Structures are given as C-alpha cells and as structure tokens.
Amino acid sequence: MIHPTIVLLELRPQPTYFGIFNDKSGSYRRPRTHQRRHPPARTHASTYYRLTGAYHQRVQSVIDQVVSEDLTTIFGISAAKVNSLKKILWAIASSEPFQLNIEGLSRDLGIAKTSTYHFLECLEHGRLLQTVKAAGTGLKSVRKPEKLYLENTNLLASITNPQRVDASIGTVRETFLCAALRPQYSVKSQGQIDFLVDERWSIGVGGPSKDGQQFSRSAKRLASTPLLAIDGIEAGSGNRVPLYLFGLTR
Numbered sequence: 001m002i003h004p005t006i007v008l009l010e011l012r013p014q015p016t017y018f019g020i021f022n023d024k025s026g027s028y029r030r031p032r033t034h035q036r037r038h039p040p041a042r043t044h045a046s047t048y049y050r051l052t053g054a055y056h057q058r059v060q061s062v063i064d065q066v067v068s069e070d071l072t073t074i075f076g077i078s079a080a081k082v083n084s085l086k087k088i089l090w091a092i093a094s095s096e097p098f099q100l101n102i103e104g105l106s107r108d109l110g111i112a113k114t115s116t117y118h119f120l121e122c123l124e125h126g127r128l129l130q131t132v133k134a135a136g137t138g139l140k141s142v143r144k145p146e147k148l149y150l151e152n153t154n155l156l157a158s159i160t161n162p163q164r165v166d167a168s169i170g171t172v173r174e175t176f177l178c179a180a181l182r183p184q185y186s187v188k189s190q191g192q193i194d195f196l197v198d199e200r201w202s203i204g205v206g207g208p209s210k211d212g213q214q215f216s217r218s219a220k221r222l223a224s225t226p227l228l229a230i231d232g233i234e235a236g237s238g239n240r241v242p243l244y245l246f247g248l249t250r
Helices: 045-075 079-093 102-109 113-125 139-143 153-163 169-181 213-217 243-249
Strands: 129-133 145-150 187-190 193-197 201-206 225-230 240-242
Touching (some): 045 079, 045 113, 045 153, 079 102, 079 113, 079 153, 102 113, 113 129, 129 169, 129 187, 145 153, 145 169, 145 187, 153 169, 169 193, 169 201, 225 243, 240 243
Parallel strands (some): 201 225, 225 240
Antiparallel strands (some): 129 145, 187 193, 193 201
16 A cells, blocks of 8 residues: 655745846945845735636647647648647547547547547647556557546646636546656556556545445456545545645656
C-alpha cells in the first residue's frame, strides 16, 4: 500500500534588496537598509475573473497553433481536417470520462475509422491528448485506446469555459489523476476500476462518498493493491488517499 509522505517546508520571508540606480553617474549601489518586499494586496473578484479569462484565451491560442500549424505541418494533415481535430478535443472535454466508441466518433466526424485513429495519435503526439489503453494483452489492447482525456485540466477548462459548459467533475478528477501519474508510471484501464497503475495498484477515483464496492465486485481477478483517490478530503485513512496528493508524484 502506498503511504504518501509530505515534507513540509517552513517558508520564511527573506529580505529582498532593491538596488538604486543613479541617473547622473550611471552607477549602481545597494541601499544601506534591508527593504522587504510586501505581498501584493488582494485582487478584486472582477480582476480575478478578468485574468482567468485572459489565461484561458492564451491557452486557446496555443491549442489553435498546435492544431492548425504544428500538427498539419508535421503529420501532413490538410487544412480541411483541422476542424475534425478540434471536434475530437471538444467531444472529449464535454463528455463524461470518455469511453472511446471509434465507430460513433468516426460517424459524427464524417471520416473513416483509420483517419480517426490517426488523428488521435497526432493529438497525443502534440501533447493535447492522453490515451489510456486497456489492461491485458492482445491486438485490441494495443490498437484501441480504452479511455481518452485531455492532456491536463488547464486544457479542459480552457476548451469548455468559452462555451460556458462545466466539465464533468468525474472527467476533471480522472484527467488530473492520469496527468499526474503518467509521467512516472504505466497507467491502464481495468474494467469497472478506473486505473491500473504499474500492474501494482488498482485506483478508483471519486468524491468523499465513494466506497470500495467496485473493488469487491472485482475481488476474484484483482491481483493488485486497491486504492481510492478521493476528491474533497484533506487527510486519508486506510486505502483512501486524498486526490490532490497524487499531484506530488510529478
């Protein structure tokens, strides 16, 4: 069982020195006394939302550039197919934790299944998408992703925010956990259990009321340590681990 350990660092404000520039002599000197930088005053709520909106716009411009310029140039995707790439991102961002139905997605996009697979691979190489394959072996598990998520929750918020659509809380939670674990661990999908990590831990994701029923239903074939990644709690107990702690694994 994982026992996350947090090292709390005591952060003490250090004196900050501000040099004084002498316009006449062009010389630079350090002031005689220590001057401590004071924290900025709290920003007004309207300022916060204005800055948040500007951030989302910046992320959207990065997404547009990656899709419209980088991917089309590197993978030879025609400009006419750029809209299909954006539709894939929107479908994933606006859905429940996205269980891939390649036939339905291809039909909605009006393209062949082979093209859909190719576009998914391009988006993953562009770091806009993360795919999770099914646990096990066989050609199906190698070829077809079981679940699709955006690369991180910043992309998720920036795509849904302009449309005034709140992303599913389940999608947000699973996107966060998957993004936190994938750089260090192998993450796969395992039936009713959300994630199988390094073939060692079976992790279910949910809110404070989530229990371990999904583990009990899979007890006969479960050969890994069960964990619950719980959002909305500050401290864990037993196999219940606060979701935010997984962000420290990066």
